[in-house]
Amino acid sequence: MNQGVFISFEGSEGCGKSTQISLLSERLRTLGREVDVLREPGGTALGECIRHLLQFAPEGLGMCPESELLLFTASRAQLVRERIRPALERGAVVICDRFLDSTTVYQGVARRLAPDTVAFINDFAVGGCLPDVTFLLDLDLAEARRRMAARNNPEAPPDRMEQEPDAFYEAVRAGYLRLAQACPSRVRRLDASRPEREIESEILEILSGQIHGIFPPPAFGEARIS
Numbered sequence: 100m101n102q103g104v105f106i107s108f109e110g111s112e113g114c115g116k117s118t119q120i121s122l123l124s125e126r127l128r129t130l131g132r133e134v135d136v137l138r139e140p141g142g143t144a145l146g147e148c149i150r151h152l153l154q155f156a157p158e159g160l161g162m163c164p165e166s167e168l169l170l171f172t173a174s175r176a177q178l179v180r181e182r183i184r185p186a187l188e189r190g191a192v193v194i195c196d197r198f199l200d201s202t203t204v205y206q207g208v209a210r211r212l213a214p215d216t217v218a219f220i221n222d223f224a225v226g227g228c229l230p231d232v233t234f235l236l237d238l239d240l241a242e243a244r245r246r247m248a249a250r251n252n253p254e255a256p257p258d259r260m261e262q263e264p265d266a267f268y269e270a271v272r273a274g275y276l277r278l279a280q281a282c283p284s285r286v287r288r289l290d291a292s293r294p295e296r297e298i299e300s301e302i303l304e305i306l307s308g309q310i311h312g313i314f315p316p317p318a319f320g321e322a323r324i325s
């Protein structure tokens with residue numbers, strides 16, 4: 100039986116996470132793997148309510164960084180127990196659009212909450228459930244903003260995070276790069292300025308080298324040469 104695999108994608112807004120998640124999940128499904136794509140905050144009924152509070156609800160305006168930290172981690176605690184662990188136990192591949200590294204970087208580095216406190220709360224929330232591999236899509240801010248301007252509906256209001264100034268996003272990028280240096284075997288930095296298919300190839304290469312058995316072996320007939 101296949102073993103469950105947990106993959107997360109990280110990086111600033113507009114760096115290409117959704118694009119790569121969709122390419123990877125299609126590829127894995129074509130190969131016959133069960134794939135569960137989850138997003139943060141959200142992915143459960145409780146988590147989607149928290150997502151609304153964090154992103155658009157008027158009640159969330161003026162939220163203090165401490166509340167923000169606890170809301171993100173509350174959503175994640177629920178996601179781990181309701182969706183991620185059961186999926187991994189079934190042998191599925193779980194692909195998470197953001198996970199605990201977002202909290203380390205956004206609340207710990209960019210919002211400047213005490214790193215030890217953030218790490219403690221992060222650990223408590225995930226209860227030891229960590230990704231096998233995390234892809235950090237690293238992109239400079241100007242290009243990320245260009246991509247978002249091309250993608251987003253100009254009529255749609257930006258969410259609470261998207262209204263942050265450039266200095267916030269520079270801190271996010273620097274925080275992610277430090278994290279990749281601190282956890283080199285789990286967090287793999289990818290140059291996200293390249294074409295989508297090039298990034299996808301590197302992801303597939305890393306996964307086949309690092310996660311034994313993630314790609315099922317070819318069926319007997321395909322392996323024959325005559």
Ligand SMILES: Nc1ncnc2c1ncn2[C@@H]1O[C@H](COP(=O)(O)OP(=O)(O)OP(=O)(O)O)[C@@H](O)[C@H]1O
Nearest residue numbers: 111112113114115116117118246250291293294295
């Ligand atoms: N490698 C790439 N080269 C050029 N454009 C890209 C690339 N990858 C994604 N894009 C485009 O950039 C935009 C942002 O990509 P995407 O939505 O995947 O980013 P994201 O990281 O999921 O953003 P968010 O954090 O806001 O969800 C989209 O319009 C997408 O088509």
Ligand SMILES: [Mg+2]
Nearest residue numbers: 116117118196
């Ligand atoms: Mg996205």
